Structure formats: C-alpha cells, structure tokens
Amino acid sequence: MSSRRPPPPPPEPLAPLIDAHTHLDACGASDAADVTAILDRAEAVGVTAxxxxxxDLHAAQWAVQAAEWDPRVYAAIALHPTRANALDDAARAELERLAAHPRVVAVGETGMDLYWPGKLDGCAEPAEQREAFAxxxxLAKRTGKPLMIHNRDADAAVLDVLRAEGAPDTVIFHCFSSGPEMARECVNAGWLLSLSGTVSFRNARDLREAALLIPPDQLLVETDxxxxxxxxxxxxxNESYCLPYTVRALAEVVGRPAEALADETSRNAARTYGIRS
Structure with a gap:
C-alpha cells in the first residue's frame, strides 16, 4: 500500500489483543523475516496473534505459508467477492485443499460487494459473486470452519444468500460498516461482528450507533x-500494532474500559478461531 504519510507511532500497549483480520502480504510482507517483524511490532503493544x-488464490497459498512461518499467525482463505469470476474448477480444488490445513481457521473473505461492479475493471458481477458466495x-459447512464475510453496500443481498443457503454455525462480518438495523439482524442471528478503524472515523455515525448494539460475546476487533x-x-x-488505537476509540464509543474490550474480544477470537494462547 502506498502512502505519503509516515506510519503511526506505536500506541500504548493494551493486552491481550487478537487482530481478527489483517492482510500481511499487502502490508509488505514477502518472507518469514517480514512476517516475524510485523508480529514482533504487534506483540510489543499487546497483540498476541x-x-x-x-x-485471491495466490494470496491464499501465501497466507497458509505465513501461518507456518510464525506461530502467532493464522490464515483464512477464499476469493474476494470482486474476484469471484476466478472461481473455476481448479481454484475450487485448491481452496478445498488449503481449507483443510490446520492453520486455516476460517473461510473468507467472501460475500457480496455491490460498490465496485461498474467501477473496477474485471470486477465480478453480482450474479458471479452470489454463486461464489454460496x-x-x-465449503465452510463442510470443513466446520467459520465463514468470514465481506459486505460492501450489500446488506440485503448478503442476508438473502445466507437465508437461501443456510448459514454455517459460525459467521463473522469482517469490518462491519453497516448501521443499527443490520447490526440487529446479525446479533439476533448469533453472528459475530468485527470492528475496524472505521469506528473511529468522524463520519461513521451509523456505525457507532450499531456498535452500541453488539453484545460483548459477539464482538471482534481487527485492523484490516x-x-x-x-x-x-x-x-x-495500517499494521497490526495499530489495533490498540481502534480498541480505545471503540471504548469511548461504547463507554466501557478498553481493557475490558481487549480481554473480551481476544477471548472471542480465540474461541471462534480455535487460537491457543
């Protein structure tokens, strides 16, 4: 990711924390040394996993390799909704193989993205996304692993597919960015909602209202x-070491101690992903 701004300074440590969703490869990691350096920076401020x-498929293969390089790393594998048109027979076979790996703890990110079609060259059309999501x-059902959902401008479509196909036992809405109505739907269904740095954005009024509705045992935190x-x-x-900034911002929104949120979300992540501390 290119940015003219320098990386944020390390925050005051807040432990324990688990980053429920990051992209180590997009953060610039290419080998085991890079992965270790990122995780060392994260662990220094309390992010333990x-x-x-x-x-995409190459990223899925790399993610599994990264999880083998460092015991603090776990992987999730899928084709992003915007790349759903690449889900051919060979891709399906490879994703099934990777999903069986013990370091793969979720199937994702998959779902629906209705923002990018028509704006991004080569973006999968909604019908292709829907088929890939199903x-x-x-795959999540067959492997018994959580389903991690990407949802952008697609609340109704995502809910429609989940109802039509039947949701797996564990569903995670990564980077939840919808409003209170969608939050209620997810909470009532027993799904987990993972909040990112967007909860700190000044224009995220609906998201902050939604955050107030999430029970402690259905909350995760992430950097994306x-x-x-x-x-x-x-x-x-952004990088995993920045997660304490998000948790402290969330603590202000919900009026609870950041330490309590750190403890609850790390326990939720460990339970959901089967992470052993």
Missing amino acids: VVTIAD WHID APFLTPHPYRGAP
Whole structure:
C-alpha cells in the first residue's frame, strides 16, 4: 500500500489483543523475516496473534505459508467477492485443499460487494459473486470452519444468500460498516461482528450507533491492515500494532474500559478461531 504519510507511532500497549483480520502480504510482507517483524511490532503493544486473509488464490497459498512461518499467525482463505469470476474448477480444488490445513481457521473473505461492479475493471458481477458466495458457504459447512464475510453496500443481498443457503454455525462480518438495523439482524442471528478503524472515523455515525448494539460475546476487533487506519492517522499505512488505537476509540464509543474490550474480544477470537494462547 502506498502512502505519503509516515506510519503511526506505536500506541500504548493494551493486552491481550487478537487482530481478527489483517492482510500481511499487502502490508509488505514477502518472507518469514517480514512476517516475524510485523508480529514482533504487534506483540510489543499487546497483540498476541493475527489472522491473515486471502483475496485471491495466490494470496491464499501465501497466507497458509505465513501461518507456518510464525506461530502467532493464522490464515483464512477464499476469493474476494470482486474476484469471484476466478472461481473455476481448479481454484475450487485448491481452496478445498488449503481449507483443510490446520492453520486455516476460517473461510473468507467472501460475500457480496455491490460498490465496485461498474467501477473496477474485471470486477465480478453480482450474479458471479452470489454463486461464489454460496460455494464458500458450503465449503465452510463442510470443513466446520467459520465463514468470514465481506459486505460492501450489500446488506440485503448478503442476508438473502445466507437465508437461501443456510448459514454455517459460525459467521463473522469482517469490518462491519453497516448501521443499527443490520447490526440487529446479525446479533439476533448469533453472528459475530468485527470492528475496524472505521469506528473511529468522524463520519461513521451509523456505525457507532450499531456498535452500541453488539453484545460483548459477539464482538471482534481487527485492523484490516494496511487499510482503514484509525483516526487521527487515517490515510497512513495500517499494521497490526495499530489495533490498540481502534480498541480505545471503540471504548469511548461504547463507554466501557478498553481493557475490558481487549480481554473480551481476544477471548472471542480465540474461541471462534480455535487460537491457543
């Protein structure tokens, strides 16, 4: 990720924390030394584990390798909704193989993205996204692993597919960015909502209202690094070590101690992903 702004300074430590969704490859990591350096920076401020996410097939293969390089790294594998048109037979076979790996703790990120079609060259059309989403739902069921959902401007479409296909036992809405109505739907269904640095953005009024509705045992926190760096560092490169900034911003929104949120979200992530501390 290119950014003219320097990286944020390390925050005051806040422990324990688990980054429920990051992209180590997009953060510039290419080998084991890079991964270790990122995790060392994260651990220095209390982030003890991360789940690195795949957007395409190559990234899925890399994510599994990264999880083998460092015991603090876990992987999730899928084709991003905007790349759903690449889900051919060979891709399906490879994703099934990778999903069986013990370091793969979720199927994702998959789902629906209705923002990019028509704006991004080569972006999968909604019908292609829907078909791929249904296939990933089935993969999550067959492997018994959580389903991690990407939802952009697609609340109704995502809910429609989940109802039509039947949701897996564990569903995570990564980088939840919708309003209170969608939050209620998810909470009532027993799904987890993962909040990112967007909760700190000044224009995120609906999201802050939604955050108040999330029960402690259905809440996760994430960076989505290198994207969505929390205020006041928005636009700077994000990394897992920045997670305490988001948690402290969330604590102000919900009126609870940051330490309590750190403890609850780390326990939720460990339970959901099967992470052993």
